[in-house]
Amino acid sequence: MTRGGRTSSVPRRPVDLTSNLSVAEKNDLTTLITAITEKLHNDISVIFDSPPVTPTLGDFNDIENVDIGYHHWLALSLQTNGKENVDPRHSNLSKSIPKNVPTNKITPQSPENEESEAITPQLRELKKEALIFFRKWQAIFLQRLRDISVTEPNGSQSNMRGRGRGRGNPRGARGGRVARGGRGEGRGGLTLATGPPKTPSTHIDRELSRRFPPIPTSLWTLSVEKRKLLLHISLLIVISLQEYLAYARMTLLNLTSSLNLPLKALHEEEKRIAQGLSQLAVDSAIEQTSQQSQDENKPVLKSKARIAAMTGPFRLGTQLIAVGIGTAHGGHGLRLPTAAGLLGPMADNGPSTGSMLGIYSARPTCKMIESFSREIQDFGLMPLRCEFQGDYVDAMAIPSTARRLRLVIAMNGWVTDKDNLTGPWKILGDNAEVYILRWEMSVLANIGTALETVIRSSAWAAAKQAISSRTIFKNLIEATWPMELMKVSKIIDNPWSMGMVRAEKAGAVLADAIMRSKIQGDRPVSLVGFSLAARAIYVCLMILAERRQFGLIDSVVLMGTPAPSESRVWLTMKSVVSGRLVNVYSESDYLLGFLYRTSNIHFGLAGLQKIQGADGVENHNVSNLVNGHLRYSNLVGKILKDIHWEDLDLNA
Numbered sequence: 288m289t290r291g292g293r294t295s296s297v298p299r300r301p302v303d304l305t306s307n308l309s310v311a312e313k314n315d316l317t318t319l320i321t322a323i324t325e326k327l328h329n330d331i332s333v334i335f336d337s338p339p340v341t342p343t344l345g346d347f348n349d350i351e352n353v354d355i356g357y358h359h360w361l362a363l364s365l366q367t368n369g370k371e372n373v374d375p376r377h378s379n380l381s382k383s384i385p386k387n388v389p390t391n392k393i394t395p396q397s398p399e400n401e402e403s404e405a406i407t408p409q410l411r412e413l414k415k416e417a418l419i420f421f422r423k424w425q426a427i428f429l430q431r432l433r434d435i436s437v438t439e440p441n442g443s444q445s446n447m448r449g450r451g452r453g454r455g456n457p458r459g460a461r462g463g464r465v466a467r468g469g470r471g472e473g474r475g476g477l478t479l480a481t482g483p484p485k486t487p488s489t490h491i492d493r494e495l496s497r498r499f500p501p502i503p504t505s506l507w508t509l510s511v512e513k514r515k516l517l518l519h520i521s522l523l524i525v526i527s528l529q530e531y532l533a534y535a536r537m538t539l540l541n542l543t544s545s546l547n548l549p550l551k552a553l554h555e556e557e558k559r560i561a562q563g564l565s566q567l568a569v570d571s572a573i574e575q576t577s578q579q580s581q582d583e584n585k586p587v588l589k590s591k592a593r594i595a596a597m598t599g600p601f602r603l604g605t606q607l608i609a610v611g612i613g614t615a616h617g618g619h620g621l622r623l624p625t626a627a628g629l630l631g632p633m634a635d636n637g638p639s640t641g642s643m644l645g646i647y648s649a650r651p652t653c654k655m656i657e658s659f660s661r662e663i664q665d666f667g668l669m670p671l672r673c674e675f676q677g678d679y680v681d682a683m684a685i686p687s688t689a690r691r692l693r694l695v696i697a698m699n700g701w702v703t704d705k706d707n708l709t710g711p712w713k714i715l716g717d718n719a720e721v722y723i724l725r726w727e728m729s730v731l732a733n734i735g736t737a738l739e740t741v742i743r744s745s746a747w748a749a750a751k752q753a754i755s756s757r758t759i760f761k762n763l764i765e766a767t768w769p770m771e772l773m774k775v776s777k778i779i780d781n782p783w784s785m786g787m788v789r790a791e792k793a794g795a796v797l798a799d800a801i802m803r804s805k806i807q808g809d810r811p812v813s814l815v816g817f818s819l820a821a822r823a824i825y826v827c828l829m830i831l832a833e834r835r836q837f838g839l840i841d842s843v844v845l846m847g848t849p850a851p852s853e854s855r856v857w858l859t860m861k862s863v864v865s866g867r868l869v870n871v872y873s874e875s876d877y878l879l880g881f882l883y884r885t886s887n888i889h890f891g892l893a894g895l896q897k898i899q900g901a902d903g904v905e906n907h908n909v910s911n912l913v914n915g916h917l918r919y920s921n922l923v924g925k926i927l928k929d930i931h932w933e934d935l936d937l938n939a
Contacts, residue, residue, distance in 0.1 A: 340900030360891030527631035533865035565690035568641035645808030700818025716934035794826025842866035852891030854900030
């Protein structure tokens with residue numbers, strides 16, 4: 288499947304898995320994946336059905352110079368119920384609606400009410416289009432799964448052979464229908480279940496099962512090797528769609544949990560397949576260039592024959608075998624022709640394989656980076672863990688061993704050391720391709736210097752005490768700040784204002800790189816950033832939502848974000864984030880509140896408060912850790928550990 292619901296014109300190979308699966312196992316796998324995708328569809332729908340939150344000052348009479356009943360999202364933090372870092376699945380956002388505020392306080396003429404009426408249809412349309420896109424992908428995926436052929440051996444219906452209770456005479460069979468198989472790996476039934484499917488009594492990966500609760504199935508009772516085979520087959524089918532969407536990865540994560548396999552099993556499969564496809568794509572690009580050169584020089588027929596022999600399934604077989612796919616052990620018993628058949632068009636088309644990994648023979652990466660640099664100074668992608676040193680300017684220069692089926696792009700919100708841009712992100716693991724996005728170095732360096740200067744000043748020490756005595760929220764709402772702080776504001780205001788402007792531009796360029804240039808290929812991307820980088824990511828997500836670019840973004844973590852906390856904003860962002868959307872905030876980050884004072888604070892400040900009224904958005908309070916905006920760069924590793932980020936190098 289390609290974006291927009293178009294499928295490849297390359298004919299599919301018939302795939303027969305009779306030697307690997309029984310009819311019951313195939314049926315149960317299809318049933319399980321159908322249930323998982325239906326759950327994902329429901330999760331998308333539920334996001335937009337979040338209970339409404341009405342921000343108002345209510346009866347907080349100690350707030351001066353503000354009319355009672357005036358809507359203000361910062362006021363929600365004055366009504367906190369003490370529930371912090373709650374999993375979004377267990378949140379009850381409706382409780383945050385003040386009950387002591389009469390509804391007549393909200394008049395039809397209020398700007399907030401007018402905007403609510405104007406934007407609700409937009410969210411409704413966004414929900415509709417998100418669900419339609421998902422349904423298209425789901426239909427293609429499930430049809431590809433159903434196209435797999437599994438036939439029972441002759442006589443299996445009259446004399447079922449296998450292990451477990453499925454052996455023997457069909458019990459309760461009607462009209463010649465095959466009996467339901469028993470628990471085990473027998474081949475004689477339509478399903479392995481003898482009763483209602485159950486979930487594992489003991490989970491091999493507790494964190495995975497907590498994040499992705501298993502769906503009842505009988506498949507988890509099979510041997511470990513058979514369960515790994517089912518995961519392997521499912522991943523190959525996903526790859527055959529020519530796009531590894533974030534939806535697909537969410538499906539595989541749920542499948543891994545339901546099969547009672549560790550997350551490591553999925554990581555290993557993704558890594559092996561990415562390495563094999565990467566080498567195939569590089570070889571294809573090199574051979575294409577070589578062939579063009581030889582055509583210009585009138586090559587001999589023998590050379591052409593050699594190149595032709597290295598294309599198509601033969602070359603695919605060489606690369607897959609090199610990473611253990613299609614072999615007796617590494618392929619979990621799946622033969623090479625079968626693995627190639629499951630990959631479908633990806634097995635015959637070198638350019639398609641390259642496109643998935645961001646390797647474009649007709650569109651050099653350096654040209655894309657150069658176009659981005661026209662908009663943003665110092666734009667560049669730096670591989671975090673790779674034998675290749677330097678910026679990412681040539682996709683084929685990245686070793687195949689470093690290729691993965693997903694990307695993580697991390698961004699710094701300021702810099703105090705231009706030579707250590709990767710320092711805060713060393714904890715990110717190697718089960719994804721991790722790149723550090725370099726942008727506007729001079730602007731970020733100026734902000735870093737200004738922040739350090741203000742933090743170390745005696746004026747800030749005195750102002751901090753004055754702010755804490757009244758809470759940062761009251762200072763923002765009333766727009767009253769200590770005189771000492773206003774005196775040093777000239778040091779930071781100009782660099783910060785310039786940084787906000789450049790961050791918004793960087794976010795637009797990042798969105799363009801992901802959705803139009805597809806610098807990541809056809810793989811899901813996760814975004815992580817703090818401070819102004821989080822602002823850039825916020826802009827990026829809003830643009831992706833506006834352009835209806837669903838399924839591109841896996842997970843996002845925003846730390847100390849100078850952006851609105853208004854629920855509709857975060858619902859819009861969540862519509863294009865298939866995985867986790869985490870807001871990391873600190874009520875003790877007084878400097879962020881002071882810097883944001885000139886922005887539209889009526890819609891809240893995400894870096895200071897939790898997000899309410901947006902189901903699916905996770906909030907992580909770090910008020911006990913972050914007592915100053917500069918702390919984020921040093922606490923990235925701890926924060927990612929605390930929120931249980933999927934892939935971390937705990938030895939870094």
